[in-house]
Amino acid sequence: MKIVPFSLKEGSKKEWKDVFNNPRPVKVESFKTGTVTLNMRGTINPKHPNAGNVEDEDVDVPIMAHLVHHDDLGDYLLDAGLDASYCNDPRGNVKGILSWIFTDEYQQEKDENIAYHLNKRGTKLKGVFLSHLHSDHMAGIRELPHDIHYVIGKGEKCLESKPFHYGGYFKGLEALHEIDFSTVELMPPLGPAADVLGDGSLWAIYTPGHTPGHMSFLVNGLDGPVLYTIDACFIRKNLECGVASSGYTWNVEMAQKSLENILEFLKEYPEVRVVCGHEDPE
Numbered sequence: 021m022k023i024v025p026f027s028l029k030e031g032s033k034k035e036w037k038d039v040f041n042n043p044r045p046v047k048v049e050s051f052k053t054g055t056v057t058l059n060m061r062g063t064i065n066p067k068h069p070n071a072g073n074v075e076d077e078d079v080d081v082p083i084m085a086h087l088v089h090h091d092d093l094g095d096y097l098l099d100a101g102l103d104a105s106y107c108n109d110p111r112g113n114v115k116g117i118l119s120w121i122f123t124d125e126y127q128q129e130k131d132e133n134i135a136y137h138l139n140k141r142g143t144k145l146k147g148v149f150l151s152h153l154h155s156d157h158m159a160g161i162r163e164l165p166h167d168i169h170y171v172i173g174k175g176e177k178c179l180e181s182k183p184f185h186y187g188g189y190f191k192g193l194e195a196l197h198e199i200d201f202s203t204v205e206l207m208p209p210l211g212p213a214a215d216v217l218g219d220g221s222l223w224a225i226y227t228p229g230h231t232p233g234h235m236s237f238l239v240n241g242l243d244g245p246v247l248y249t250i251d252a253c254f255i256r257k258n259l260e261c262g263v264a265s266s267g268y269t270w271n272v273e274m275a276q277k278s279l280e281n282i283l284e285f286l287k288e289y290p291e292v293r294v295v296c297g298h299e300d301p302e
């Protein structure tokens with residue numbers, strides 16, 4: 021599969037306050053596509069001085085995907101969530117003799133998969149923005165249209181395809197389109213942010229740490245701006261104690277820095293609502 025540059029239009033705004041003064045006709049609907057069990061020691065970095073005593077405790081959290089509907093520009097998905105293969109198989113039909121070692125397990129009820137939600141609404145997707153390439157955020161690609169754009173952050177690596185272990189997530193896709201954040205405007209205190217539809221409605225924000233090319237998203241709708249942190253902040257507790265994850269995480273220091281940028285941003289712009297990565301806002 022080819023990796024090609026995502027073509028960005030010249031950014032419309034340079035500061036968040038100008039962005040928020042020009043809300044756009046976009047709305048979001050969030051779908052739960054399954055459940056994953058996280059351990060609190062790892063979801064919260066137990067070694068961080070502000071972590072307190074983090075219990076060795078499992079928590080079940082939702083696996084989410086978010087549908088962005090723009091009145092003029094159409095429908096886009098933020099993450100693909102899970103396809104229906106997890107309903108009968110917690111490893112989602114991953115093939116290969118080592119799959120039992122490497123593959124994460126998820127739970128899924130009937131009619132939770134991403135295509136079910138989209139078909140029910142008659143949604144015609146124009147593109148999918150993938151925050152990062154972990155299976156709980158991308159496995160749904162397998163049941164989505166292939167003739168649309170799939171967009172990732174530059175530097176993102178697909179760690180899911182290892183020898184003797186193959187999920188087939190990209191089968192049938194011609195290319196992944198990557199956003200090169202080094203060419204994108206810095207939007208403090210968050211860092212590089214790309215105006216991906218070109219009208220200030222939807223922003224992809226570079227928040228590395230969980231993975232090398234991780235993106236969070238900001239939707240600038242008429243009901244007020246909403247930040248979708250995705251896995252730059254798994255759950256509310258990360259925000260409350262100001263401590264990022266250490267488990268499931270590529271670079272713990274970078275993840276902590278990205279979380280601190282988010283906290284500073286939320287303090288500076290209290291009008292922004294926040295939705296954490298493994299939280300269902302509906």
Ligand SMILES: [Zn+2]
Pocket residue numbers: 152154157230251
């Ligand atoms: Zn992840």
